[in-house]
Every structure is written in structure tokens, then in C-alpha cells.
Amino acid sequence: MGTLTAETLAERLVTFRRHLHANPELSHEEFETTETIRGWLLDAGIRIANYPLKTGLIAEVGGLRGGPIIAIRADIDALPIQEETDLPFASRVPGKMHACGHDFHTATALGAALLLKKQEQELEGTVRFLFQPAEEKAKGASQVIASGALEGVRAIFGLHNKPNLPVGTIGIKAGPIMAAADGFIVEVEGRGTHAAVPEAGLDPIVASAHIITALQSIVSRNVSALDSAVISVTRLNSGTAWNVIAEKAVFDGTLRTFDEKVRGKVRERFEQVVTGVASALGTKATVEWLEGPPPVVNDPKWAEQATRTAESLGLTIVDPALSPAGEDFSFYLQRTPGIFFFLGTSGPQEWHHPAFDVDERALPIGASFFAALAVDALAHLTGQSLK
Numbered sequence: 001m002g003t004l005t006a007e008t009l010a011e012r013l014v015t016f017r018r019h020l021h022a023n024p025e026l027s028h029e030e031f032e033t034t035e036t037i038r039g040w041l042l043d044a045g046i047r048i049a050n051y052p053l054k055t056g057l058i059a060e061v062g063g064l065r066g067g068p069i070i071a072i073r074a075d076i077d078a079l080p081i082q083e084e085t086d087l088p089f090a091s092r093v094p095g096k097m098h099a100c101g102h103d104f105h106t107a108t109a110l111g112a113a114l115l116l117k118k119q120e121q122e123l124e125g126t127v128r129f130l131f132q133p134a135e136e137k138a139k140g141a142s143q144v145i146a147s148g149a150l151e152g153v154r155a156i157f158g159l160h161n162k163p164n165l166p167v168g169t170i171g172i173k174a175g176p177i178m179a180a181a182d183g184f185i186v187e188v189e190g191r192g193t194h195a196a197v198p199e200a201g202l203d204p205i206v207a208s209a210h211i212i213t214a215l216q217s218i219v220s221r222n223v224s225a226l227d228s229a230v231i232s233v234t235r236l237n238s239g240t241a242w243n244v245i246a247e248k249a250v251f252d253g254t255l256r257t258f259d260e261k262v263r264g265k266v267r268e269r270f271e272q273v274v275t276g277v278a279s280a281l282g283t284k285a286t287v288e289w290l291e292g293p294p295p296v297v298n299d300p301k302w303a304e305q306a307t308r309t310a311e312s313l314g315l316t317i318v319d320p321a322l323s324p325a326g327e328d329f330s331f332y333l334q335r336t337p338g339i340f341f342f343l344g345t346s347g348p349q350e351w352h353h354p355a356f357d358v359d360e361r362a363l364p365i366g367a368s369f370f371a372a373l374a375v376d377a378l379a380h381l382t383g384q385s386l387k
């Protein structure tokens, strides 16, 4: 690689990001993506760390004289969406697209690795890069953790592009920033009978109607006005004919919360309401949870550090709105303090839209911010350990 000026960094990251964008791979299938990242890292002389991952990879910069370890995470997978843009580097794979901008995230992390490699001699510790697979299935973070790559990491940083924030803007928040996204399936078992003789059976439709109505009382009566939660029943299936009372009814939906305590309490109340109301009406109900990732909860101290770093780079700092979407970065934050922030990308569409795109001027901003945050974090941790 030649010298890394601001201009060549921006150009390289555009080339890299467009290559990933044109060649998207779905969760757990990121084989070529992994090889592309590996090739760029090796070209820059960056060492690849040996952790057992089928897709995705771990790299390290620094640590020449020991010191603490911090991590920067980028997710690398794409979505099963048909791209609808006229971009010259639009997806070449039918039905697959980087519609959440994980190509952008990967490029910012690579850029940070290139920038930090230049100052490797001066780094006061190790910066470990987690190029994580399968975020869209909320599985990859757990696999990275199982590989051992989070061991010894004192702080972890990650970002998501934000289409509705302009380039040059960064959204930093202490505490929760993204939701726990759980699903549920409720099965109500009754007893079928002739519709004209209801007393001979147990009607699961009437029971479901009562249960669904009673569930609406949880957010209004069991969740504090200062907290928030959403329960949505989105599908209800039962019955076969107009003159037959059904054997059973099944309904499903989603629960979104921003706090583990609220999440636990709502789930407990949910089960009590479902089983209690069902049994009051003579039916039997079971709840199956489709466990999503926990809420993304940022550490206040690292939010402060990120704010100071952003100020030093002249970025515009905003207090972002909470996102009700889920993000498996939360699994890292359950184990290691850190910060997940939103980086403005002036996008034309929101995440997961077929015409999603990012303004590439945000690439070197993300790379520089990650690199500066890593340097500041290592200095901070080293200073602490000297005390």
C-alpha cells in the first residue's frame, strides 16, 4: 500500500464498500466477504487472529508492548431483498442486498484498522476488530463470543449508519438505544362442538378474544409511565367453518422493550394473563417465546468518552431517538461495557428498504472516529491502570 492520505483512505474505502455492496452474502454464507476482508487486511500487514469462526474474522492492531485490549465490531452480512437502485455498484446477486448498510459498517472498521496500523508503534494496547457474521439473524455476536474473541476485551465499540441523520452527525446516547425484540406464539386449546350447542364445548375464539383484550392492560397498568413497552398481536388463526366451534386458536405477535427489568416483568405478566384468562374460560393456553436479542444498553462512561472524541473531531453530536429495531451488539454489551452509536449517512431510505443507500462521504468519518475512539479508550484505560 502506498501512503495513506485522507484522500487515498476515502478512495480505498469507497472501492472496498462498493465491492461488498455488489457482492452481498446472507447470514452464515459470508465466505467471499470474509476472504475480501482478509485480503485487504493482509495487504496492509494487519495480523489476523486465530479464532474458530466459519464466516467472519478477527484481526488485531497494536499490543506491541502489551496493554489493555479494546474491540471494534462491524457486522458483514446482507439481507434477502431485491435491490431497486440504479447504482453502478448495485447488487449483482438476485434477491440479495446490503439493505442495512453492513457493507458501510465493514468499510468503516477496515478504515480504522488501516489508520491505526499507521500508528501501531504508539498504540498503548491492542485494538481487536470483530468482523461479525449473521447479525440479521441475531446469531453472529453469540458465535463471536463463543469463539473466545471477547475474552480480555475491556471495552467494545460499534456503530449503525443512520439514514435520517446528515453526514457529519453522530448520535450518542447513554443507556438504552435499541430494543429487545421478542416474538410470541400463543396456543389456546378448547373443545370443538356444533356452533348451535356451545355449552357442549369450550370456545377457543371467545377465550382468545378475552386474552388479547386483557393483554392490552399490561402496558397501561403494569409498566411505569417512565418506561416503555409495545405488545402487538399481529395474527390470529382459528376455525374451519361458520357452524363449527373450533378445537383451538393460535395467535402471535411481538414484544418490544428497552430495559431488561421491564422485559422480564412484561413477559411474566403476559404469561399470567394468558394462562389465567384461558383457564377462567375453561380453556388451556401455552406461550412460546421467540427469544430476540436483549436491548442495546450503552455504558454512560463510554458514552461520555465517545462524546469527547466526537467533539475533538468536530462532529455534530445529537441525542438520537431510540430505535425499536433489534441489534445483536447487545450480547457484547451484556458482558463488556461499551457504546453503540449512530453515524449520519444522509440516506434516501430507512434500513431494509430496496432503495437503501448511504452517502459515502461518511465512510472516512466513521473510520476516523473509530480510530480516534480506540486511541482515546486505550489512553483512558492505561491511565486508569496506572492509578
Ligand code: NI
Pocket (backbone or CB within 6 Å): 100, 101, 102, 160, 351
Ligand atoms: Ni443493521
